[in-house]
Amino acid sequence: xxKPDLTRDDVTPxxxxxxxxxxxxxxxxxxxxxGLPLAANALEELEPHTWEQITTYNNFYEFGTSKSxxxxxxxxxxxxxxxxxxxxxVDNPGEYSLADLIxxxxxxxRIYRFRCVEAWSMVxxxxxxxxxxxxxxxxxxxxxxxVAFETAVLPDVMEGVKFPILDWPYKEGLRLDxxxxxxxxxxxxxxxKPIPNQNGAPMRLVVPWKYGFKSIKTIVRISLVAEQPxxxxxxxxANEYGFxxxxxxxxxxxxxxxxxxxxxxxGLFGSRIDTLMFNGYADQVxxxxxxxxxxxxx
Ligand code: MTE
Numbered sequence: 001x002x003k004p005d006l007t008r009d010d011v012t013p014x015x016x017x018x019x020x021x022x023x024x025x026x027x028x029x030x031x032x033x034x035g036l037p038l039a040a041n042a043l044e045e046l047e048p049h050t051w052e053q054i055t056t057y058n059n060f061y062e063f064g065t066s067k068s069x070x071x072x073x074x075x076x077x078x079x080x081x082x083x084x085x086x087x088x089x090v091d092n093p094g095e096y097s098l099a100d101l102i103x104x105x106x107x108x109x110r111i112y113r114f115r116c117v118e119a120w121s122m123v124x125x126x127x128x129x130x131x132x133x134x135x136x137x138x139x140x141x142x143x144x145x146x147v148a149f150e151t152a153v154l155p156d157v158m159e160g161v162k163f164p165i166l167d168w169p170y171k172e173g174l175r176l177d178x179x180x181x182x183x184x185x186x187x188x189x190x191x192x193k194p195i196p197n198q199n200g201a202p203m204r205l206v207v208p209w210k211y212g213f214k215s216i217k218t219i220v221r222i223s224l225v226a227e228q229p230x231x232x233x234x235x236x237x238a239n240e241y242g243f244x245x246x247x248x249x250x251x252x253x254x255x256x257x258x259x260x261x262x263x264x265x266x267g268l269f270g271s272r273i274d275t276l277m278f279n280g281y282a283d284q285v286x287x288x289x290x291x292x293x294x295x296x297x298x
Contacts, residue, residue: 005199008129010034015134016055017060017093017253022158030101031106031166040121040272042049043103044112046111046123046193047048047123047270048123048124048125049122049123049124049264049265050080050265051190051191051193051293052219053122053264053265054122054124054191054199055071055196055198056068056071056192056198057114057122057188057198057264058071058198058199059118059212059213060074060198060199060200060217060218061160061165061166061170061277062153062158062160062161062168062218063158063160063169063282064159064160064199065160070197070198070199071196071198073159074157074158074163074196074197074198075196075197076155076243077154077155077158077201077218078092078157079197079201079202079218080098080202081098082097082098082202082203082220082289083095083096083097083098083220084096084098084101084203084215084219084221084222085220085221086094086221086224087221087224088144088148088223088224089140089141089142089143089144089225089226090112090139090140090141090144090224090225090255091138091139091141092095092138092139093138098202099204101134101137101138102129102134102188102203103137105133105134105137106129106130107127107128107129107189108127108128108129108184108187108191109125109126109127110125110128110185110206110208111123111124111126111275112124112126112183112185112206112208113208113276113279113280114206114208114212114215115211115212115247115261115275116211116212116213117211117212117233117241117253117258119253119256119257119261119262120261120262120263120264121233121261121263121264121273121275121276122263122264122265124190124206125187125190125191125192126185126187126189126190126206127160127187127188127190127192127195128185128187128189128206129185129186129206129207130182130184130185130186130188131147131180131182131184131185131186132179132180132182132184134186134222135147135179135180135224140176140221140224141224143226144181144224144225144226145175145225145226145227145228146173146176146224146225146226146227146228146229147173147174147176147179147222147224148172148173148176148221148224148225148229149171149172149173149205149216149219149221149222149223150169150170150171150216150219150220150221150223151169151170151171151216151217151218151219151220152169152218152219153168153169166232166233166236167232167235169221170216170217170232171229171230171231171232171235172205172213172214172215172216172231173225173228173229173230173231173243174205174207175213175228175288177288178207178226178288181284181285181288182284182286183207183208183209183281183284184205184206184207185205185206186203186204186205186206186219187199187200187203187204187205187206188202188203189283195251197218197286198218199217199220200215200216200219201211201218202218202296203218203219204216204217204218204219205217205219205289206207208279208281209244209246209247209278209281209282209284209285210244210245210247210279211245211246211247213231213232213233213241213245214231214245219254228243230243231243233245239254239255240255242297242298243297244289244294244297244298245298246278246289246294246298247275247276247277247278247279247286248275248277248278248294248298249275249276249277250277250294251294251295251298252296255291258275259274259275260272260273260275261273261275263275
């Protein structure tokens with residue numbers, strides 16, 4: 001049963017390395033924390049969910065608020081051609097075609113845990129590239145401290161944007177060092193197929209140590225800015241959703257515990273597992289938040 005590497009044959013050496021470290025980190029955490037068998041959790045977490053699970057249980061409020069809405073309602077969205085505006089404190093601002101923006105940046109597979117703020121989780125084999133490669137290409141200027149992102153607003157195909165469910169366009173932001181971190185990717189595929197509309201075609205952010213709402217879909221604008229931007233969920237309920245949104249089992253959501261999570265599809269050891277600090281990526285990212293009060297900066 002134990003698979004020291006990942007379950008797919010074609011992962012890149014780098015992601016094999018990253019996931020080995022995650023297994024080791026999770027095993028270590030398990031032996032200290034006791035309680036639920038984290039060793040089992042670690043194995044289960046690295047078993048990617050199925051295509052069916054990943055593409056039919058979604059949050060994408062532009063297409064409706066129930067989990068099955070995005071798959072059902074997003075199929076008429078046309079994502080080719082696609083234009084992304086890059087602006088703010090950059091050397092090369094402009095309206096880029098997606099092809100020009102990505103250019104020759106190669107994609108690779110990253111198998112990441114994905115933890116929603118609603119306390120459910122999956123493991124997803126993304127195809128994408130490090131956001132830092134894109135940012136280096138457009139040239140980040142001195143004075144830029146944050147990256148802000150916006151999702152498309154397409155009322156012809158997005159029924160949800162006709163209603164004030166959220167403050168459209170959906171917005172997100174990262175501190176520049178978070179955006180430059182090698183774990184932060186722009187995903188353009190899943191399971192070596194183009195990313196489906198419901199998962200954020202043609203390009204969405206994935207920040208694996210943060211709650212899923214940070215991973216903004218269907219991006220049309222990337223802005224380098226000096227000040228910390230306000231993200232959509234923070235705007236809608238600042239006492240419940242913060243800017244940082246780092247996965248943290250010790251800081252509960254005001255209305256529910258974040259100590260554990262429901263694994264979509266249920267696994268060998270039951271459907272609930274302990275939530276890991278920084279979603280299991282503490283070794284790689286904890287240093288970004290040294291000296292910060294994670295209860296205040298939640
Ligand atoms: N991006 C946009 N534009 N609109 C959304 O409603 N939902 C977020 C995030 N990105 C959302 C979004 C939330 S709450 C989660 S958990 C993830 O997307 C879900 O990603 P998935 O459907 O690919 O699992």
